[in-house]
Every structure is written in structure tokens, then in C-alpha cells.
Amino acid sequence: MKLLEASLEIKANLLLWIGVLTMLLVIFFKQRWKHRKIYKFMRTMPGPPSFPLIGSAYFALKITDQNLCEVLREQMEKYPNGCYWIKNEPWFITGDPKVITALLSSSQNIHKTQLYDYFEAHGSGIFCANGDSWRKIRKTINPSFRTNVLNSFGASFSYHTKTFIEKLNEFADGEKMVDLFAPVHLCTIDFVCENMMGCRMEIQKRNMMFLSTNLEKSSEMIHTRIFNFLLQPDLIYTLLGKKKELQRLVQGMRDLAKEMIELRTKYREETRLSNTNSEIVPIFMENLLNSVESGVTSSERAVDETVEMFIAGSITTATTAAWILKIFAQRPEIQERAYKEIMEINNGQEITLEDVSKLTYLEMVVKETLRHFGIPFVGRALVEDLQVDEKMTIPAGVSVMPILFVLHHDPAFWEKPNEFYPDHFSQINEQKRPKGVFVPFLNGPRHCPGNKYAYQSVKYLIANTLLHYEFSSDEEAPVDIQNANYRILFMVWPLTGFRAKIRRRANSPSNPQAG
Numbered sequence: 093m094k095l096l097e098a099s100l101e102i103k104a105n106l107l108l109w110i111g112v113l114t115m116l117l118v119i120f121f122k123q124r125w126k127h128r129k130i131y132k133f134m135r136t137m138p139g140p141p142s143f144p145l146i147g148s149a150y151f152a153l154k155i156t157d158q159n160l161c162e163v164l165r166e167q168m169e170k171y172p173n174g175c176y177w178i179k180n181e182p183w184f185i186t187g188d189p190k191v192i193t194a195l196l197s198s199s200q201n202i203h204k205t206q207l208y209d210y211f212e213a214h215g216s217g218i219f220c221a222n223g224d225s226w227r228k229i230r231k232t233i234n235p236s237f238r239t240n241v242l243n244s245f246g247a248s249f250s251y252h253t254k255t256f257i258e259k260l261n262e263f264a265d266g267e268k269m270v271d272l273f274a275p276v277h278l279c280t281i282d283f284v285c286e287n288m289m290g291c292r293m294e295i296q297k298r299n300m301m302f303l304s305t306n307l308e309k310s311s312e313m314i315h316t317r318i319f320n321f322l323l324q325p326d327l328i329y330t331l332l333g334k335k336k337e338l339q340r341l342v343q344g345m346r347d348l349a350k351e352m353i354e355l356r357t358k359y360r361e362e363t364r365l366s367n368t369n370s371e372i373v374p375i376f377m378e379n380l381l382n383s384v385e386s387g388v389t390s391s392e393r394a395v396d397e398t399v400e401m402f403i404a405g406s407i408t409t410a411t412t413a414a415w416i417l418k419i420f421a422q423r424p425e426i427q428e429r430a431y432k433e434i435m436e437i438n439n440g441q442e443i444t445l446e447d448v449s450k451l452t453y454l455e456m457v458v459k460e461t462l463r464h465f466g467i468p469f470v471g472r473a474l475v476e477d478l479q480v481d482e483k484m485t486i487p488a489g490v491s492v493m494p495i496l497f498v499l500h501h502d503p504a505f506w507e508k509p510n511e512f513y514p515d516h517f518s519q520i521n522e523q524k525r526p527k528g529v530f531v532p533f534l535n536g537p538r539h540c541p542g543n544k545y546a547y548q549s550v551k552y553l554i555a556n557t558l559l560h561y562e563f564s565s566d567e568e569a570p571v572d573i574q575n576a577n578y579r580i581l582f583m584v585w586p587l588t589g590f591r592a593k594i595r596r597r598a599n600s601p602s603n604p605q606a607g
């Protein structure tokens with residue numbers, strides 16, 4: 093009897109196991125069938141070998157804070173259009189202009205990949221938003237970047253640049269190598285606070301250095317997490333105390349955002365009460381507060397949007413301007429040509445916002461800086477099949493990572509891909525180059541709305557600074573720019589910092605000894 097019971101139990105167990113196994117197989121094959129297009133695409137395209145559980149993510153194990161560009165470059169050389177299984181997700185990593193152009197011009201494939209979720213530590217605003225939430229906020233902010241609004245920033249640029257020029261005098265002994273990033277960043281923060289938020293916060297005069305150093309640290313932590321799978325689970329991140337540290341670093345920016353929202357709200361109320369009919373320029377904060385008043389945006393979300401605009405508008409322009417000063421210091425012939433152009437505009441007097449469009453050589457320098465050191469890659473999760481050409485369609489469900497630094501160094505389009513050579517952007521060379529191979533601000537529906545503002549503010553700051561100071565360096569200019577190591581903090585950063593020696597020009601307009 094006991095024997096019979098035992099045999100029945102074994103049979104029942106066996107049946108149970110067969111049932112479970114069949115169910116798992118059904119789920120597995122259903123998934124494979126549902127995603128058959130993805131599996132087929134991933135099989136047919138080249139890519140590194142993939143292993144159970146980790147897929148092909150093992151290549152990321154070599155990544156440190158300082159060699160990300162190098163590792164990606166290595167991978168791209170092996171697989172220029174490469175398929176990777178990363179944590180069970182299909183990725184297509186590419187520097188191919190055809191794929192990048194098709195992706196950026198798609199009106200449907202504008203979803204950011206999951207990697208952007210880590211940026212929510214800074215705020216859940218437009219940068220990470222998708223779907224309707226993104227559409228609503230993008231519609232709200234677009235008018236803030238129209239030409240008439242941008243043209244109204246002249247007085248603010250002039251005021252804060254004068255403060256910057258005064259501050260730089262502290263370091264202008266012509267001897268010491270000084271890291272220029274924080275002073276430049278405080279100035280671009282002052283620009284953004286006044287031009288985007290309508291608040292003169294005097295960040296430079298109040299020496300609010302922590303805003304720059306904290307943003308540098310928090311951005312570094314977020315970028316490290318993106319490429320370190322061990323740090324990705326929330327539980328581990330919290331237990332290691334990193335979540336708390338990030339919150340602490342971001343707090344100062346959130347407090348500043350709240351302060352600016354309060355100030356601008358008060359200003360709007362006072363303007364309404366005083367019944368003045370003066371026209372209010374629709375800067376970013378005006379549009380945002382209108383959207384809060386009409387119930388489209390919540391007050392909490394308005395803080396997130398303010399923080400994100402603060403970051404997007406300040407750290408990118410500061411990185412670009414600081415790179416340019418570093419390059420001037422290492423390449424006196426480029427500095428001299430830019431200086432000559434600036435001197436010819438107003439005979440050595442202040443460059444105004446209207447003058448900025450005449451600075452064609454300086455614009456070439458800005459573009460060449462963005463070609464080498466701009467945002468190195470972006471990511472989009474396809475929600476619809478992406479037809480690249482008659483031979484290639486990337487199926488929905490794949491995440492695509494366009495590597496802009498590979499596109500921007502493709503020898504097919506650049507005469508001296510690895511050199512700093514502003515003439516890549518001479519009128520003739522620009523006309524020869526196909527569209528879509530230089531996209532530091534992307535193209536299409538999700539392009540950077542701040543592109544014109546970025547050129548305007550960087551050119552304004554550099555031109556007026558160069559009238560007063562000359563830069564030099566102890567560091568040699570690298571011969572092969574692309575094959576060096578860099579950090580990534582939104583954009584590409586030098587490992588040695590943005591260091592240069594500063595000397596006040598004898599004929600500087602504010603030099604008491606100037607003739």
C-alpha cells in the first residue's frame with residue numbers, strides 16, 4: 093500500500109514538473125514568436141558573442157570613469173553597426189550616418205531608452221520624459237527659443253560677462269595653470285538664471301561654487317551608474333548610500349529652482365497689480381508658469397523642469413566655452429586668428445549681441461569643438477519599425493544608440509578627422525558635406541531646443557573675454573585628439589581639467605594702463 097502511495101506521489105510530482113516545464117517552454121516560444129523580428133534582426137547583424145544572462149554586456153566590464161570613449165571606439169571598430177544583448181535587451185550601436193539620419197528624422201521613434209531613467213535623480217523633466225508628457229512640455233517651452241526672445245538677451249549677456257571678466261582678473265598672473273571650468277560655469281549659470289528664468293541671481297558675485305562642483309559630481313555619479321551594472325539595482329544603490337549622496341548634491345539646485353519660481357511668480361503678480369501694459373517677453377519661466385496656472389503642469393513638475401533647463405543650459409555651454417579657452421591656450425595660432433577677427437569688429441570695444449553673428453571664424457571654432465567634444469552618444473527605444481533603406485529595417489523593441497563621436501570622426505566626411513581643424517567648417521567645406529553628418533544638437537522632433545542660444549552665449553562670452561585676456565598653457569596640444577582618454581559628463585571632458593594660464597592684454601579695454 094505504502095509502495096503504491098509512494099509511486100503515485102512520484103507520478104504526481106513528475107506530472108507537475110512536466111506541466112511547469114511545458115508552461116515555461118510555451119512562454120519561451122511565445123516570447124520568441126512575438127519578438128521573432130527582433131531575434132532575426134539580431135542574428136543577421138554582426139555583434140559580439142552573447143552568453144546566457146549577461147548577453148554581450150561583458151564588454152562593459154572594462155569600462156571605468158576614464159576610458160568609456162576608448163572602449164566604445166574599440167567596439168565600434170570591430171562592429172560598426174553592432175547588435176548587443178545587454179541585460180536581455182536588444183541594442184543596436186551605430187555610427188552609420190544612414191541609420192542616424194533615419195532615426196533622428198522619425199516622428200514616432202522619439203522615446204528615450206531606459207538608461208535615461210538614471211538622470212531622473214536630477215529631476216523628472218523634459219530630458220527623460222516620453223509620450224504625451226514630453227509633447228506637452230516641449231510645446232510649452234518651444235516659444236522660449238524664438239528669435240525675438242533670443243534677441244532680447246543682450247543686456248544680460250553684457251552684465252554677467254563683465255562680472256566674469258572682473259573675476260578672471262584674480263587669476264591673471266600669466267604664470268599659474270588655473271582650472272577654468274568653475275568660473276566659466278558660474279557665468280553660464282548666471283546667463284541661464286536671467287535669460288531662461290527671468291531672475292538675476294548673481295551666482296558669480298555670491299561665489300556659489302558649490303552649484304558647479306555639486307553638478308559635476310552628480311553628473312559623474314549618474315554616468316558611472318549607467319555603465320556599471322552592479323550599481324544599477326535601486327536596492328544596492330540605496331544600501332551603498334549613493335542615492336542619499338545624489339539627493340544631497342542635487343538639493344542646492346532644487347532650492348535655487350524653487351527660489352526662482354517664487355521670485356518670478358511674485359514679479360508676475362506685481363506686474364498684474366500695477367496694470368502696466370508693458371509686454372512681457374515669453375522666456376522659459378513665463379511659459380512654464382502660464383502652464384502651471386492653466387493646470388497643464390503641476391507645481392512639483394515645474395521645479396523638475398526648472399532644474400533640467402538649468403542643467404541643460406549651463407553645463408553644456410560652460411563645457412564648450414571652457415574647451416575653447418583650453419584649445420586657445422594650447423594653439424596660439426587659433427587664438428590669434430579668433431582675436432584678430434574680434435578686434436576687427438569694433439576696434440577692440442565690447443562685442444554686442446548683434447555683432448556675434450559676424451564672428452564667422454569663432455563660429456567655426458565652436459563647431460569644431462562640438463565635433464570633438466560634444467555629447468558623445470544618445471539613445472532611443474524604437475516603438476515602431478525603423479526603415480533605414482531597402483536593405484535594413486530595425487524592428488520596434490530594439491534600443492538604438494547613435495555614437496555621435498564616431499559619426500563626427502568618420503574619415504569619409506572630415507579631411508583631418510582626428511585634428512582640431514576649424515576649417516572643416518569653412519563655407520566651402522560645409523557646402524561639400526552631406527546633411528546629417530554633423531549633428532551635435534541632433535535633428536528632428538527631439539533636437540536640442542537650445543542650439544541657437546548655445547552658439548549665441550558661447551560666442552558672446554568667448555569674444556568679450558578674448559578682448560581682455562590671452563591664454564597659454566604648459567600642456568602640449570594632443571596630435572591625435574580622438575585617441576586620447578576622456579571623462580564623460582554629458583559632454584566629453586579632458587582628464588587633466590580645463591587648465592590654462594591667463595594674462596591680461598596690455599591693450600585690454602579695462603586695463604588702466606591701456607593707451
Ligand code: HEM
Nearest residue numbers: 218219404405408409412467470532533534540541542546
Ligand atoms: C553646446 C551646448 C549644447 C549641446 C551640445 C546640446 C546638445 C543636446 C543634445 C544632443 C540633446 C539631445 C539629448 C538626447 O536626446 O539624449 C539636447 C537636448 C536638450 N537640450 Fe541641449 N545642448 C546644448 C545646449 C543647450 C542649451 C543652452 C539649452 C537651454 C537653454 C538646452 C536645452 C535642452 C533641452 C531642454 C533638451 C531636451 C529636449 C527634448 O528632450 O525635447 N541645450 N541637447
